[in-house]
Amino acid sequence: MSTGHMPTIRVLEILQVLSAENTGLSLTQLSDKTQILKGTIYPILKTLVEHRYINYDDNSQLYYLGIACSLLSRSFFEKSYWLKMVHREMVHIVDECNEVCQMGILDGANVLYIDKVQSAQKVQLISNIGTRLPAIYSALGKAMIFNYSDQQISELYPSGFTPLTQYSVQTLAELRLQLNAVRENSYAVDNKEIDEETICYAVSLRQRNNIIAAISVSIPTFRIDEPKVNQVIKTLLTSRERIEQELNTLDNIEFYT
Template identity: 40%
Template sequence: MHKPTERVLKILLTLASEKEKLTLTEISEKTNIPKSTISPILSTMVEMKFLSKKDDQKYKTGINTFVVGETYIESTSILEMIKSNMNEIVKECNEICQLGIIQQDKVFYIAKKEPKQSIQLVSYVGKFLPLYSTALGKVLIVNMTNDEIRKLIGNEMTPLTENTITDMDMFLEEIDKVRVNGYAYDLKETSLDSMCVAVPIVKDNKVISAMSVSVPAYRSDKEKFDEILKILNKHKNIIEDALEYTKFKDEDLI
């Protein structure tokens, strides 16, 4: 534990748990931090508006503590709203639905909803997969320039299957199609056992995450994917409508 940070957090937790405002002496006693140590910490926290100090020389939590708390509540509720829509997608198409974001040069899977009976996929919550082999990855980078994509992915595109695109020029041609269509496919590029379609989730013209549905390869066909796309786009619109009225940012998802 970093002692100075621990002291700041102790002060915040103590004041948050108390209904009444506290004096410096009372805070010192409740946190077991000496008054000589706690005084400059309190002054800094007041200056940065994490605490407020009244004329009676008593302290309470400040506006920035409220802002931090509200951000957490909002981001959690938005993620739960997305998961709720994912549950509806699974009910409507009876296939696995996944949510991913970009972490460095990979897709990071942050949520997954499954029907009662499902195939085992290569991906799972907490797993990283290449941007270039996944439907999620392709839509996550769709608003980037070709130069940005080249720089992000680099020259080494290791194949996961015989269908993985490993040539950057060919991959950029694929991204051009995604830009036109508004969705992307993984045609056995990550696993020979499954195929996938994904759509981006956009806020303020920025792709903040992506949502996909995967289907076992043996029962994948155009008609099925056309129906899944309608379902995905319906819930994408619901999610984006909700995001439009929040301060939610992509980094709030993790």
């Protein structure tokens, strides 16, 4: 049970749940996902709508994140030089590979997706900035936890692994083989472990040997072939080298703890 200020925690839970959704949520869905009673959550939603942190569509009766959240996010990125620098490199990656590029950081046992650059492809990866996914299934996550011990991983997932697809890693022994491969190859792979129609490749970003984030490229299975994979891996590794050279000229980054 959290010892924080409960009214504030409820607001944060609502915003976090909405940030992970593409299609909006009803009052009932928000109540179920946050486990906040309807009578309690409704006045919170009303206030957030009034201050434009969320929007309410009268026709669909669904709630969405609002413009005020977008402005806060934009302000944060504009004041963070290193995030802007990584974003520029992500744009370059998309220009080279013509596939979506995403950036994530560790948030406990999950990867928190904090940036995304779409490609010009007609078929796009459906994902949201603000989404959290288990690190053990995500290429981004594996790129950041490959040095974790078995004990550290077990502590992150005390109830064991809950696969998202039939391809998701299911045991610690299986995951260890994947993490060893990350160490050997310098990149991580999510082979349909989160979405059965997508394969993802990722590399970690280090500042003076401290992993602070990771970037990835996701490819729909129908577009994947050996030349495409080789191009993506080469581009990611080259971009990582440029990013880390610049990161090492900056003060220590304490982005998310």
